[in-house]
Amino acid sequence: MTHIPGATAGDLQGKPTSASRTTLSHIMTANDTNLLGTVHGGVIMKLVDDAAGAVAGRHSGGAAVTASMDEMAFLAPVRVGDLVHVKAQCNWTGRSSMEIGVRVLAERWNESTPATQVGSAYLVFTAVDAEGKPRTVPPVVPETDQDKRRYQEAQIRRTHRLARRRAIMALREERAAQGFDEE
Numbered sequence: 342m343t344h345i346p347g348a349t350a351g352d353l354q355g356k357p358t359s360a361s362r363t364t365l366s367h368i369m370t371a372n373d374t375n376l377l378g379t380v381h382g383g384v385i386m387k388l389v390d391d392a393a394g395a396v397a398g399r400h401s402g403g404a405a406v407t408a409s410m411d412e413m414a415f416l417a418p419v420r421v422g423d424l425v426h427v428k429a430q431c432n433w434t435g436r437s438s439m440e441i442g443v444r445v446l447a448e449r450w451n452e453s454t455p456a457t458q459v460g461s462a463y464l465v466f467t468a469v470d471a472e473g474k475p476r477t478v479p480p481v482v483p484e485t486d487q488d489k490r491r492y493q494e495a496q497i498r499r500t501h502r503l504a505r506r507r508a509i510m511a512l513r514e515e516r517a518a519q520g521f522d523e524e
């Protein structure tokens with residue numbers, strides 16, 4: 342059974358997911374296109390990083406840097422004239438890191454049709470102090486059943502990230518010990 346955090350941990354008061362949940366909205370223009378005429382993936386990634394950064398800053402109460410971005414999925418093309426909504430929330434917290442989950446939705450800027458999901462991503466932000474060193478963050482307190490599911494899924498991703506990192510480091514050390522000399 343996965344542990345879902347309570348209201349406090351250590352001497353930091355927990356913060357509910359809703360306290361930092363953020364939506365960033367932006368209309369796509371001709372400046373945002375790639376050579377195919379649809380919106381460049383990098384433009385969407387910048388919005389994703391911006392929205393996630395706002396959540397991380399709000400949750401941690403200060404500066405936070407992007408440590409990693411993974412599972413960025415582009416589900417459908419985004420077009421000029423689309424109003425893009427980037428919805429971000431803190432899914433999980435560790436000691437100094439936070440997983441921020443992001444959903445990207447798009448709708449025509451001048452039509453009243455419902456928005457459809459065009460992308461998603463998970464980012465890890467680390468809260469830092471004035472020297473850029475990691476600092477402790479308040480535990481996130483998931484509120485709804487959906488928040489609790491996201492918390493549990495984030496823990497699985499965290500476990501996999503750490504295991505993958507350890508396995509790659511072990512392989513590199515093994516190869517270095519065997520005399521491979523790579524840049």
Ligand SMILES: CC(C)(COP(=O)(O)OP(=O)(O)OC[C@H]1O[C@@H](n2cnc3c(N)ncnc32)[C@H](O)[C@@H]1OP(=O)(O)O)[C@@H](O)C(=O)NCCC(=O)NCCS
Pocket residue numbers: 406407408409434435436437438439465467469473474475502
């Ligand atoms: C992120 C950063 C602060 C981590 O510093 P560090 O000295 O390696 O600190 P640690 O190894 O103690 O890691 C701190 C936390 O970040 C997490 N973390 C560090 N690197 C990570 C990575 N690549 N992916 C996911 N999480 C990571 C750790 O798991 C740890 O989490 P926890 O405290 O909740 O257990 C540092 O690597 C950094 O400043 N990176 C550059 C960030 C940046 O400039 N981003 C913008 C790019 S333009």
